[in-house]
Amino acid sequence: MIPNWLLQRAYLTPHKIALSFGDEKWTFVQLKDRALTLARKLSANDLNEGDRIALLGPSNAEMVFVIHACMLAGLEIVMLNSRLTEKEIAWQLDDSGASAVLVFDGLENNVAQSNVQTLLFSKVKESAEEPIELQEQWESDRTLTIMYTSGTTGFPKGVRQTVGNHVSSALSSVLNLGLAEDDVWLCAMPLFHISGFSILARSVLYGMEVRLYEKFDAIQAAKEIQTGTVTRMSVVALTLDKILRELEKKDAVAHLSFKTMLAGGGPVPVDYLDRAQNRKIPVLQTYGMTETSSQTATLAASDAIRKIGSAGKPLFFNQIKIKDANNAGDKGEVLIRGPHVTPGYIGRFIELDPLEDGWLPTGDIGYFDEEGYLYIVDRRADLIISGGENIYPAEIENVLAAHPGILEVGVCGQEHAEWGSVPIAFIVASGSLEVDELTAFCEERLARYKVPKVFRFVDQLPRNASNKLLRRELKEWTGLK
Structure with a gap:
């Protein structure tokens, strides 16, 4: 049994700041009161303990209140990605079996193709309240959230995340990163994504303030990092680069109180890590996925420079191994097990066991060095095989x-009659660049077979809501003239 997160936190540290958004702040007891009122209103709309509902909304303070209200009401929450098309959302709603979809006003058109009952947030706010029986203790295996994978290898899978999954993830993280009384985590990740939701979970488990942005703002984030109003932040390579550019414009460095830039969503270019070091930003690369409720491995702060480019070691409760690897440096698929790993899927994949012989196959290629530090090379599905040679797009990027x-740069494979596949690079440039210049730049640093055979200049790269590069869309671009 695990204490109801928000009830326990509001009891332990009622007057500590839980959330800030714009110029407003809420303590944990205020957060509980807002969430409890909404939970009673959800009950008045016939949403009750054990029901599965879907949630579609922005990453603002109201969304936080609604998420906690759903948890207090005992609902399973299907977290919907607001950047998906109507068709994609309709598919997920149908697959999930949600009894209703709670939609923030202005987003109702996103669910227009679904037959699932739609409940506007404005209607909930205007509703009467009905008493609910609060569960002060939660079963560890209770499904709390359901998030759909990005569907890189087929149909998206609805991944179950339990109370125990989220708690294990949060505890493993804090054992690695530590915790200070003044910690404030800047959350510019979407709340429907595991990286965003996990920050909310850490907040109530740690008693830590979340500084929430509705959308990523590089200028404001750089300012807060420089002035010390936040102490930690989660980023991907793209957002890290944008923050660094803002600090570099002013020749500014991070405040002494800034402890951690947690970088996930794929390998971070070494150049970015070097630049971050110059800005006094400790970047800790982390590795995780929807099926592991966020982090599985994270580099410790003490190793940030010595093991630059590594995702670190498995967190305390977690295990990682490389399939068919016998020696340090042997590359293979990354396999994971631990209490943070999903118990399974819903919908069309409900019968699919996520584990093979007790381990979760990730589809990622990685290796351990001689000291047991994990390095993620690339996605197995993104591997380019050219003339029998393995080429990893992340290395070229x-x-x-x-x-x-x-x-920005994204690399993928393009079919080739002679070599089977060759690398092609899509470039977002800051000014005028010549292909010959880029070819020469790569030839100085890469084996000839790894040098992109084509460079295409584009205005932007395809990314998901967390700014993670979508290489499957790049592959579709290779066929365009």
């Missing part, structure tokens, strides 16, 4: 990201 004229 890492090199090109260091070019001063490149803002």
Whole structure:
């Protein structure tokens, strides 16, 4: 049994700041009161303990209140991605079997193609309240959230995350990162994503303030990091680069109180890590996925420079191994097990066991060095095999990201009659660049077979709501003229 997160936190530290958004702040007891009122209103709309509902809304303070209200009401929450198309959302709603979808006003058109009962947030706010029986203790295996994978290898899977999954993830993280009384976590990740939701979970478990942004703002984030109003932040490579550019414009460094820039969503170019060091930002690469309720491995702060580029070691309760690897440096699929791993899926994949012989296959390629530090090379599905040679797109992206004229880069394979597949690079440039210049830049740093055979200049790269590069869309672009 695990204490009801918000009830226990509001009892322990009622007057500590829980959430700030814009110029407003709420303590944990105020957060509990707001959430409890909404939970009673949800009950008045016939949403009761054990029901599965879907939630579609922005990453603002009201969304936080609604998420906690749903948990207090005992609902399973299907977290919907507001950036999906109507068709994609309709598919997930149908697959999930949700009894209703709670939608923030202005987003109702996103669910227009679904037959699931739609409940507007404005209607909930205007509703009467009905008493609910609060569960002061939660079963560890209770499904709390359901998040759909991005569907890189087929239909999206609805991943169950239990109370125990989230708690294990949060405890493992704090054992690695530590906790201070003045910690404030800047959350610019979408709340429907595991990285965003996990920050909310840590908040109530740790008694830590969340500084919430509705959308990522590089200028404001850099300012807060510089002035010391936040102490930790979660980013992906793209958002890290944008924050660094803002600090570099002013030749500014992070405040002494800033402890952690947690970087996930794929390998971070070494050039970015070097630049972050110059800005006094400790970047800790982390590795995790929806099926592992966020982090599985994270680099310790003490190893940030010595093991630059590594995702660290497995967190305390977790285990990782490399499939068919016998020696340090052997590359293979990353396998994971631990209490943070999902118990299974819903919908069309409900019968699919996520584990093979007790381990979760991740689809990622990685290796351990001689000291047991994990390095993630790339997605197995993104591997380019050219003339029998394995080429990892992230390695090429890492090199090109260091070019001063490149803002963003994405690499994928393009079919080739002779070699089977060859690398092609999509470039977002800061100014005018010549293909010959980029080819020469790569030839100095990469084996010839790894040098992109084509460079395409684009205005932007395809990314998901967490700014993670979508290479499957890049592959579709390779067929465009």
